[in-house]
Amino acid sequence: MTAGFTSTALRRLPIGVFDSGVGGLTVLRALHERLPHEALLYLGDMARLPYGSKSPQTVSRYALQAAGMLVARGIKLLVVACNTASALALDDLRAAFPQIPVIGVLEPGAAAACAATRSGRIAVIATEGTVNGGAYTRAIHAIRPDCEVSAAPCPLFVALAEEGWHDGPVLEAVARRYLDPLFATIPPDVLVLGCTHFPVLAATLAAVVGPQTRLVDSASTTAEAVRETLRETGLGAPSSDTTPTVHYLTTDTPERFARVAAGFLPAALHPREVELIDL
Incomplete structure (x- = not known):
């Protein structure tokens, strides 16, 4: 674990x-709802988004830099x-930071x-990088080899x-253009929202695919995986911590981050609450 900290401080x-x-604010929100005693530190690398159209090598480099800032x-x-970073950089991140648990959004979503x-x-449905890499198909087949998996990149959703x-x-028109081919023959009964931006579009997506298809949100499933990991490792914050902090970092202007974040958080965020950093 992180050196230099007592058990309680850790x-x-x-x-x-x-x-x-x-998009990862959907995960942050789910974490805050399920783990109200936990302090949270969020980094949105908006200066270099989207990761979904970048090469695997670039995604891994960006992910290691972002994670390194948080670890520091x-x-x-x-x-x-980020589903793309989870698909392409998770092994590199776990190798680079063995002192802390590293949890991606892809494995909980597949489960x-x-x-x-x-x-x-x-x-x-996900970004091009996540779909083209086949990570969700592999993760699903590792659990249920019998499953039939179809996937489509939906970059405009971001x-x-x-x-x-x-x-x-x-x-709605964009959703039908992307989703109709997936549902043209025998429709799936589960649709995985394989990008953390997509949960805010869930109401429209659910209306397009119909009630016979269940939407799986990787944000809520990841929050559950984090809660279980904290329990297993004994790293959960003391229950007496009733006012934990949530701190925001961005690599682009705080004004833009706060404006866009308004669609992902339950309350408005002021630019002065967002710290501008350089990776």
Whole structure:
């Protein structure tokens, strides 16, 4: 574990969370709801988003830099709140930071999808990098080899989510263009939202695919995985800590981060609450 801290001080360290932008705030929100005693440190690498269209080597380099910044600040656990980085850089991150648990969003999402499906047919929507790398298919087949997995990249969903277009005719038209081919023959009964931006679009996506298809949100399943890891390792914050901090970092302007974050958080964020950093 992190050196130089007593047991109680270690437990009071924040959970570090990073994403290429603000999509990981869906994970942060789920963590805050399920673990109200935990301090949280969030880094949105908005200057270099999206990760989904970058090469695996670039994604790994960016992820190691973002994680290194959080580890240097002092964290007890790292959450990779980016499906692309989880798919392409998780092994590198665990090798680079063996002193702390590292949890990605992909494995919990795959496990939840396998538990939810009745027919064995699962569809995954994500960024190009996540889909092209086949990480979700491998993770699902590692748990349920019998499952039939289809996947489609949906890059415009990221832009629409960040612009605050969480519903309306434009989003519905784009959703039908992306999803109709996945549901054209025998439809899946589970749709994995394989990008942390996508949960804010869930109401429209659910309406497009219909009630027979269950949506799996990697944010909530990741929060459960973090809670279990804290329990197993004894790293959970003392229950007496009733006012934990949530601190935000970004590599782009705090004003832009706060504006876009408004669509992902329950309350407005002021730019002065966001620290500008350079990686």
